[in-house]
Amino acid sequence: MAEPITLAIGGDIASIASLIITVIVFFQVRTIKASLLLNSRIPETVRDLESASEELREALKDWPNTELQAKAAAQRIDGILLNSVPKLAGADRRKLKEVHTLVRRTKSIRYKLFPQNVSQRKDAMWDVYLTLVGGVEILRQRNKDYKKRV
Amino acid sequence: MPSEKKLEQLIRLLIRETTEGEISWKASDPPRSRMAGTDDIIEEYFETKFKGQEVAVFERRYKGFDIENESEYWTSGYCFAFLSNGAMTWETEDSRLLFPLFNVAKESAADVDGILDSLLK
Numbered sequence: 001m002a003e004p005i006t007l008a009i010g011g012d013i014a015s016i017a018s019l020i021i022t023v024i025v026f027f028q029v030r031t032i033k034a035s036l037l038l039n040s041r042i043p044e045t046v047r048d049l050e051s052a053s054e055e056l057r058e059a060l061k062d063w064p065n066t067e068l069q070a071k072a073a074a075q076r077i078d079g080i081l082l083n084s085v086p087k088l089a090g091a092d093r094r095k096l097k098e099v100h101t102l103v104r105r106t107k108s109i110r111y112k113l114f115p116q117n118v119s120q121r122k123d124a125m126w127d128v129y130l131t132l133v134g135g136v137e138i139l140r141q142r143n144k145d146y147k148k149r150v
Numbered sequence: 151m152p153s154e155k156k157l158e159q160l161i162r163l164l165i166r167e168t169t170e171g172e173i174s175w176k177a178s179d180p181p182r183s184r185m186a187g188t189d190d191i192i193e194e195y196f197e198t199k200f201k202g203q204e205v206a207v208f209e210r211r212y213k214g215f216d217i218e219n220e221s222e223y224w225t226s227g228y229c230f231a232f233l234s235n236g237a238m239t240w241e242t243e244d245s246r247l248l249f250p251l252f253n254v255a256k257e258s259a260a261d262v263d264g265i266l267d268s269l270l271k
Contacts, residue, residue, distance in 0.1 A: 057254075061169055061263075130162045130247070137246040 038087050042143045045084045049136050052076045056129050063122045070125050071106075077132065078103045092142060095135040102128045154244065161230065161247040164200060168254045173198050175255040180208060184238050189213065196255040197233070204233035207248065207255050228252045 052073055059070035081100040088096060106124045167173045175196040185192065195208040211226045228248035231241040257263075 057169055061171070126166055130165065133165075133250040134246045137249060140249075 034087075038089065039143075039146045041084065041087060042139055042146065045080065046136055046139050046143060048080045049077065049132065049139075052080060053129060053132050053136065056125065056132075060122070060125060060129065063125075064118045067118075067121070074103050074106050074125065074128060077128065078107075092135075092138055095131075095138055099128065099132045099135050102131055157230075157242065157245055158247060161245055161251050164205070165247065165251050165254050167200070168198075168251075168258050173200055173258075174261075175207075175258040177259040178206075180206075181233070181236055181238050184241075194252075194256065196252075196259050198255070204236075206231045206233055206238070207252050209252060210243075 056070055056073035056077065059066040059073055063070070078100070081096055081103065085093060085096050085100055102124070106121065106128060164173070168175065175198045178195055178197045180192045180195045189212060191211040192208050193211070195206060197204060197206045199205075207228065207230050209226055210229050211224060213222045214225045215222055227243045228251075229241055229243050230245065230248055230251065231238045233239060
């Protein structure tokens, strides 16, 4: 014969249920917090990346005389991406990770060992610039969506 | 519909050639046929010839409609087009690189670098 549900058993069930709900709410709050932090950072990241990409494009106008400026701009882009990529998600993260890989490639040992490869280095920098401006555009659109939602 | 990849390749090439001073753009008016029967406002329109082909990039301002608030609002988009004898034969807004292309075309048409160089001589 089944035992009737006593007050004590009912209390146990209720506390297990509330524990499950608490865990769910904890994860939801964590997700919301991460998304808020991410969205509030986007305008600043866009601004920083825009100014760094413009610096890089300026340096590409007079290559190879301005190679040092290009390297400095790439260094700045590297720093901004190092900080912002982990905070991003989805397509934004993939695209900016792609840019980050390209930036890293411009610092590869291949270019240091063969300083005569001026045009290859220039192509690599152009790759960084053109991929970066595409990534910045994704972030700009994401920011527009966010502003419309709030 | 041409492949997105080819279009992106072309736009990347145009940005690079413009920045390096290989091609220059000029500000102009959009073809009359483009403006007929539309509420679009095109104030900034730039044209150039690349490998014998006339191409244009411009900003299209238009009124959008917000369904939630049931109100109109102004917005804009960037377009790229092929032309033949001054008439637009094909137009697209489908690339993330149109805004950067528009900016370099605008800089080239205004000859910003030329003006700065002559002023700083």
